Amino acid sequence: MSTGGRGCTLPRVVGLETDLITLYHCADARSFRCLWLLEELGLPYDLRVLPFPPRSKAPDFLEVNPCGSVPWLQDGPVGLSESAAILAYLAGRHAPCDLAVAPDEPGYPDWLQWLHFGEASLTAPLATMLRYQVLEAPERRLPAVVADYREVFLSRLAAVERVLQRSDHLAAGRFTAADISVGYALMLARMMGLQNDLPAAVRTYWARLTERPAYHRAKSRQKQAPAAQQETRP
Numbered sequence: 032m033s034t035g036g037r038g039c040t041l042p043r044v045v046g047l048e049t050d051l052i053t054l055y056h057c058a059d060a061r062s063f064r065c066l067w068l069l070e071e072l073g074l075p076y077d078l079r080v081l082p083f084p085p086r087s088k089a090p091d092f093l094e095v096n097p098c099g100s101v102p103w104l105q106d107g108p109v110g111l112s113e114s115a116a117i118l119a120y121l122a123g124r125h126a127p128c129d130l131a132v133a134p135d136e137p138g139y140p141d142w143l144q145w146l147h148f149g150e151a152s153l154t155a156p157l158a159t160m161l162r163y164q165v166l167e168a169p170e171r172r173l174p175a176v177v178a179d180y181r182e183v184f185l186s187r188l189a190a191v192e193r194v195l196q197r198s199d200h201l202a203a204g205r206f207t208a209a210d211i212s213v214g215y216a217l218m219l220a221r222m223m224g225l226q227n228d229l230p231a232a233v234r235t236y237w238a239r240l241t242e243r244p245a246y247h248r249a250k251s252r253q254k255q256a257p258a259a260q261q262e263t264r265p
């Protein structure tokens with residue numbers, strides 16, 4: 032049993048502790064969430080940075096993750112491909128546990144909500160925008176779809192703003208993996224030029240998140256990959 036960190040008495044699976052965690056990643060893709068969390072946790076890990084999109088530029092990766100998407104986290108026999116699930120898994124299983132919120136803490140429902148909101152409600156519309164604004168060939172780009180999903184993203188951000196007007200963090204009154212999940216969506220939104228559309232409380236929150244040393248370590252770690260892997264974006 033691990034006893035480090037707040038409320039952390041989670042059982043560990045025999046065999047996992049000795050295996051080096053491997054994270055398959057593309058620069059600034061959703062797998063950045065997992066990279067950031069690994070840096071927050073201070074765990075040793077092996078980072079494999081792939082060119083984007085891996086399904087065409089690193090086809091061998093399909094043998095690891097048949098979906099061809101990043102992240103892919105390998106921890107001994109455990110393989111996971113959903114970034115929010117990976118955050119919950121790592122934060123719950125690897126001490127210190129302040130980055131997770133335990134089921135018996137009052138902030139647990141909020142933690143689950145924002146952990147998943149960051150991906151399902153915020154990043155999904157941004158990914159649609161990115162596809163039809165940047166990734167598709169010019170003749171397949173759809174400005175109307177981009178405009179619609181921009182509105183969807185901004186309207187959903189109002190829910191985040193409401194929480195941040197009364198709290199510095201999204202759950203349990205402390206920095207947790209839920210902040211990483213939503214924080215990544217804000218990072219992507221800024222990369223897509225939406226920084227001036229973010230509400231004031233959200234901008235202040237983002238500035239606070241980027242003060243975290245682990246965020247900067249994650250940014251710098253992904254740059255240490257070979258130059259050939261740096262040329263692409265999600």
Ligand SMILES: N[C@@H](CCC(=O)N[C@@H](CS)C(=O)NCC(=O)O)C(=O)O
Nearest residue numbers: 060061084100101102112113114265
């Ligand atoms: N819901 C998944 C989405 C994973 C995903 O779509 N990742 C993108 C990068 S941000 C990707 O790998 N796209 C390339 C592809 O699917 O071929 C998550 O949260 O991890």
